[in-house]
Amino acid sequence: MTTAADRRAFHARLLDIGKERYHDKHPFHVMLHGGRCTMTQVRAWVINRYYYQSRIPMKDAAFLSRCDDPDLRRSWRSRIEDHDGGIDEGGGIRRWLRLAEAVGLDPDYVASTRGVLPSTRFAVDAYVSFVRQQPLLEAVASSLTELFAPKIHSERIAGLLEHYAFADHEALAYFRQRLAEAPRDVEFGLAYVLDHADTREKQDAAAAALTFKTDVLWSQLDSLYSAYVAPGRIPPGGWDGREGLLGERASTEAAE
Numbered sequence: 001m002t003t004a005a006d007r008r009a010f011h012a013r014l015l016d017i018g019k020e021r022y023h024d025k026h027p028f029h030v031m032l033h034g035g036r037c038t039m040t041q042v043r044a045w046v047i048n049r050y051y052y053q054s055r056i057p058m059k060d061a062a063f064l065s066r067c068d069d070p071d072l073r074r075s076w077r078s079r080i081e082d083h084d085g086g087i088d089e090g091g092g093i094r095r096w097l098r099l100a101e102a103v104g105l106d107p108d109y110v111a112s113t114r115g116v117l118p119s120t121r122f123a124v125d126a127y128v129s130f131v132r133q134q135p136l137l138e139a140v141a142s143s144l145t146e147l148f149a150p151k152i153h154s155e156r157i158a159g160l161l162e163h164y165a166f167a168d169h170e171a172l173a174y175f176r177q178r179l180a181e182a183p184r185d186v187e188f189g190l191a192y193v194l195d196h197a198d199t200r201e202k203q204d205a206a207a208a209a210l211t212f213k214t215d216v217l218w219s220q221l222d223s224l225y226s227a228y229v230a231p232g233r234i235p236p237g238g239w240d241g242r243e244g245l246l247g248e249r250a251s252t253e254a255a256e
């Protein structure tokens with residue numbers, strides 16, 4: 001059993017992982033939020049990040065399939081509803097495709113996931129496998145990067161609105177909605193991890209799971225940077241900067 005002081009120290013340890021390793025510090029995000037990405041780089045981010053979005057409800061379904069506690073399933077299942085939504089209105093995935101359209105991409109092309117970088121796939125698939133295979137405590141802990149997500153979503157909304165012509169209320173609806181959803185998810189996930197990591201070994205395993213997840217996020221941006229910023233080497237199978245562009249919007253290259 002852990003003491004209250006132990007619990008506080010463990011909580012602080014989790015927060016420190018975010019301070020040191022969260023992808024808000026990645027140079028690609030610094031460029032994106034500061035208005036220094038070209039439209040090709042913005043589109044490459046939208047295409048690749050779609051793959052992450054598309055796999056989140058699959059990883060949450062994998063999680064649910066392993067829970068034999070109905071209370072835990074009940075608390076977790078809204079995550080799938082947030083991303084998939086209802087048949088008519090859709091959810092986060094459809095909002096992401098509205099962003100894709102706003103940046104001049106054909107949403108069907110983005111949804112096809114053709115052009116997603118191989119290393120983006122590897123990183124995201126590793127997250128889904130992790131949640132499918134690791135102990136439930138670690139699976140929950142790996143979602144706790146969302147502790148740090150509201151800050152990055154707020155910075156992104158402000159940065160995109162300030163710097164890019166495509167950015168408006170409708171295009172950024174995905175991020176506004178996450179500002180409402182993520183704190184609820186993370187409040188539950190954090191309480192679960194603090195309650196269940198009741199030995200030093202379990203705390204170490206949960207901290208390692210959160211660290212693994214920061215690596216999943218960071219390496220997606222490393223892939224993007226290498227393919228579309230420097231050295232700008234697009235690997236075989238990666239989006240070529242042209243496929244899937246919407247005719248008219250494609251010609252407005254302004255990233256000011």
Ligand SMILES: O=C(O)c1cc(C(=O)O)c2c(n1)C(=O)C(=O)c1cc(C(=O)O)[nH]c1-2
Binds near residue numbers: 153
């Ligand atoms: O824009 C971001 O930086 C960011 C990060 C993360 C995250 O920290 O994993 C998520 C999201 N966004 C997000 O929108 C989202 O729905 C989400 C779900 C999860 C998860 O692990 O279950 N992370 C994230």
